[in-house]
Amino acid sequence: MEQIPAGWYADPAPAPPGAPPQQRWWDGRQWTEHVQPAARSGRSPAPYTGRYAGAPAGPDGRAADPSRTPDGQLLAGWWQRLAAYLVDSVLVFAVAAVLGWSLVRRIGAAYADAFDSARRAAESGTALPGSGIATADVAGPLLGFAALSLAVSLVYHAGFLKALSATPGKLALGLQVRLRDRPGPLSWGTVLVRWLTQNAASFLSLLPVIGSVAAIYPLLDGLWPLWDAKKQALHDKAAATNVVRLRG
Numbered sequence: 732m733e734q735i736p737a738g739w740y741a742d743p744a745p746a747p748p749g750a751p752p753q754q755r756w757w758d759g760r761q762w763t764e765h766v767q768p769a770a771r772s773g774r775s776p777a778p779y780t781g782r783y784a785g786a787p788a789g790p791d792g793r794a795a796d797p798s799r800t801p802d803g804q805l806l807a808g809w810w811q812r813l814a815a816y817l818v819d820s821v822l823v824f825a826v827a828a829v830l831g832w833s834l835v836r837r838i839g840a841a842y843a844d845a846f847d848s849a850r851r852a853a854e855s856g857t858a859l860p861g862s863g864i865a866t867a868d869v870a871g872p873l874l875g876f877a878a879l880s881l882a883v884s885l886v887y888h889a890g891f892l893k894a895l896s897a898t899p900g901k902l903a904l905g906l907q908v909r910l911r912d913r914p915g916p917l918s919w920g921t922v923l924v925r926w927l928t929q930n931a932a933s934f935l936s937l938l939p940v941i942g943s944v945a946a947i948y949p950l951l952d953g954l955w956p957l958w959d960a961k962k963q964a965l966h967d968k969a970a971a972t973n974v975v976r977l978r979g
Contacts, residue, residue: 735759739803742766756802765802765913797960800911800973806962807906807974816953818900823887827880834876841868881933885926892922905978911961911971925970928952 737759746752752769755762799805828835845868891898896917897907908917908925929952935945952965959968967973 737799737803739767741769758801763801797962800909800975802914804909804914804973804975807904807976809956809962811904811906811976812956812964812974813953815898815900815904815906818903819887819898822899823880823884826887827876827883830883831876831879834872834879837872838869838876841872844868877933881930884930888926888929889919889922892917892925893919901974905976906974907977908972908974911963911967911973917972921970921972925966925972928969929964929966 735757737757739754740757742753742755743762744755753766754769756765757763888898892908893916895902896909901907909915910917910921932945932948935941935948948965955964956962956967961967961973963973
């Protein structure tokens with residue numbers, strides 16, 4: 732029996748009287764539950780066996796296209812995701828710096844004082860001041876700015892994903908976040924789980940021992956789509972999402 736490639740085909744399920752024609756996604760092995768209005772397509776319909784929505788309807792052994800979601804939307808590339816992440820990171824930092832400008836000034840002043848003290852000691856030939864001077868002055872502002880940055884990140888990512896299914900960085904790169912197995916708006920639960928698992932290292936770093944190990948988590952999370960069969964980062968897996976391309 733000929734293997735039918737994955738794609739949109741005429742829906743084999745009987746349509747209600749008067750309903751417009753629609754297409755159903757064939758994942759290379761079986762019909763799925765994903766449908767859309769009929770569009771221009773040069774392909775002939777896959778053979779109708781009277782089964783769909785998960786029931787096998789074709790030869791086994793042919794994998795669905797790994798570069799697409801189960802219903803055929805093209806997945807984002809790793810470099811596109813990285814570029815969008817960098818854009819979003821710059822924007823989050825800029826907003827946090829504006830809101831926490833007094834903290835930024837205190838951090839800068841503490842390091843400037845430490846540098847001046849070290850320079851004067853070197854010029855006079857005296858012992859360099861201990862690093863604890865700068866640490867004591869800067870620890871509080873640094874902790875405050877870190878907490879503010881996390882809060883800005885939460886509002887930024889959760890807000891934009893809930894409203895637009897994409898952050899400004901992703902929109903600039905033509906990307907969108909969607910549920911892995913079906914289209915539709917993202918729930919608050921989905922966007923919060925996605926943000927929490929993406930920023931897990933920020934919270935785990937507060938714990939002894941675990942914090943030092945957690946430092947590698949952001950790197951592992953960011954690189955995971957490179958070898959994952961579904962091109963998901965770890966936070967995508969936790970939230971059952973994929974990053975897809977809006978433009979081909």
